[in-house]
Amino acid sequence: MAITEIMERLKLATGVPVEAGPLPAGRSITSRFRLPTRKVVFTGLDIGTTKICAIIGEIDPSGNVTILGLASQPSQGLRRGIVINLEETVESIRVAIRKAENMAQVSVRDVFVGIAGGHIECQTVSATVEVANPERGITRMDVRRAIEAAVEGKVPMEREVLHQIPQQFTIDDGAILDPVGFSSRRLSVEVMLVTAAVTSAQNIIRAVSQARFRVSGIYLEPLASSLAILTEEQKELGVVMIDIGGGTSDIAIYVNGSVRYTGVVPHGGDAITEDISKVLKINRFDAENLKKRHGHCIPSAIDPRETIQVPGVLGEKPTVIKRELVAQVIEARMGEMLEMVKRRIEKLPFYEQVYGGIVFTGGTSLQQGICELGQRIFDRPCCHGVPTGLSGTASLASSSPIYSTGVGLVLYGLEHEREQAFLDGNAFGKIVTRLKSFIDWYG
Numbered sequence: 001m002a003i004t005e006i007m008e009r010l011k012l013a014t015g016v017p018v019e020a021g022p023l024p025a026g027r028s029i030t031s032r033f034r035l036p037t038r039k040v041v042f043t044g045l046d047i048g049t050t051k052i053c054a055i056i057g058e059i060d061p062s063g064n065v066t067i068l069g070l071a072s073q074p075s076q077g078l079r080r081g082i083v084i085n086l087e088e089t090v091e092s093i094r095v096a097i098r099k100a101e102n103m104a105q106v107s108v109r110d111v112f113v114g115i116a117g118g119h120i121e122c123q124t125v126s127a128t129v130e131v132a133n134p135e136r137g138i139t140r141m142d143v144r145r146a147i148e149a150a151v152e153g154k155v156p157m158e159r160e161v162l163h164q165i166p167q168q169f170t171i172d173d174g175a176i177l178d179p180v181g182f183s184s185r186r187l188s189v190e191v192m193l194v195t196a197a198v199t200s201a202q203n204i205i206r207a208v209s210q211a212r213f214r215v216s217g218i219y220l221e222p223l224a225s226s227l228a229i230l231t232e233e234q235k236e237l238g239v240v241m242i243d244i245g246g247g248t249s250d251i252a253i254y255v256n257g258s259v260r261y262t263g264v265v266p267h268g269g270d271a272i273t274e275d276i277s278k279v280l281k282i283n284r285f286d287a288e289n290l291k292k293r294h295g296h297c298i299p300s301a302i303d304p305r306e307t308i309q310v311p312g313v314l315g316e317k318p319t320v321i322k323r324e325l326v327a328q329v330i331e332a333r334m335g336e337m338l339e340m341v342k343r344r345i346e347k348l349p350f351y352e353q354v355y356g357g358i359v360f361t362g363g364t365s366l367q368q369g370i371c372e373l374g375q376r377i378f379d380r381p382c383c384h385g386v387p388t389g390l391s392g393t394a395s396l397a398s399s400s401p402i403y404s405t406g407v408g409l410v411l412y413g414l415e416h417e418r419e420q421a422f423l424d425g426n427a428f429g430k431i432v433t434r435l436k437s438f439i440d441w442y443g
Contacts, residue, residue: 042057042412045112046221048116050247051246055409066390067394069103071100076088086207094211110215118248127149137181158197160198165259222262228407229408230359232257242362245363251265356381
């Protein structure tokens with residue numbers, strides 16, 4: 001897809017003008033954004049079930065991304081992306097950002113926050129409108145009216161719109177990428193509508209606000225991860241990204257360069273840890289360490305003679321077991337999680353157009369053998385996705401699937417360098433403004 005077409009899609013989806021520019025070497029992702037005229041610093045805050053990650057990044061006029069600081073803090077007070085203990089969540093956020101500030105030697109006030117969890121819903125809506133002046137051609141206002149007509153009446157009171165992403169436009173002559181300027185009497189549009197539970201979004205913004213930081217924007221986490229790890233070529237070819245975290249596994253599917261589906265499976269690495277803990281009768285801390293140090297998704301890849309030492313409980317002596325047993329537990333649970341993802345997406349009408357395969361990211365994707373297991377389940381090529389093209393003292397650490405979402409949130413911040421542009425054309429501006437008002441009034 002031509003870079004001008006990509007930027008036109010972004011303009012339609014966000015309402016923010018995007019200027020063309022040269023493609024920075026080694027950093028194709030910046031081609032989707034209007035590059036800044038000066039160095040700007042953004043902070044991404046990934047609020048996960050097991051950890052909260054804060055990443056501070058600087059983007060220069062050439063599109064180069066420098067990671068100034070990053071930190072992670074064990075996540076307290078959240079369960080599968082939903083705040084269950086406000087006070088603990090606030091403290092975890094505060095500590096994570098302060099650690100990142102100390103590394104970056106900058107002071108943070110505004111953050112871009114990721115949102116995920118089982119309360120996120122995705123649906124495709126459509127509408128057809130009459131073009132205001134067919135002889136003059138379709139205008140941006142016609143496009144906006146079509147999108148608004150598609151969304152109108154589709155969002156219950158208890159839900160808030162996060163994204164309105166155009167999937168396809170149709171004019172009298174057929175489907176088209178960007179209808180602006182074409183002559184047509186009617187304009188039809190299909191829109192991917194992503195919504196969140198109002199209370200869940202409110203609680204996340206409240207937690208960040210009580211930690212004494214301002215929410216500049218909320219962004220769906222699987223889309224943030226996609227910004228950091230997927231290339232335009234992968235999106236054009238068709239790809240499924242699976243971000244496996246501690247409590248959930250987030251899904252994003254791209255076909256023909258556009259995101260076509262997002263979803264979540266309410267299981268992640270914590271379920272594997274829990275299984276190891278129960279089978280071996282050890283505490284969760286030791287089970288997590290065993291998973292990270294000796295885990296594997298393919299038992300047949302383990303030498304059946306290889307043994308590992310399992311810590312004792314309540315002062316008991318350590319025991320020796322076959323490493324293959326741990327792999328069998330991991331294979332069973334990881335296989336079940338990936339099968340759940342497959343059942344969720346294989347009936348989608350565009351799934352057969354996913355020629356680029358599966359890309360795994362997130363902390364649990366570090367598990368050995370996951371690509372082999374994924375290829376067996378999905379019958380498609382599988383690979384790992386990590387943030388690339390980063391510089392700075394913290395770039396090596398941030399080039400890990402653990403930080404895909406955080407890096408993506410930093411990149412997302414580039415879309416909102418100017419607050420007015422953010423508020424004028426983007427649904428996130430409306431949700432943040434409304435929820436901030438709610439918090440200021442009742443907080």
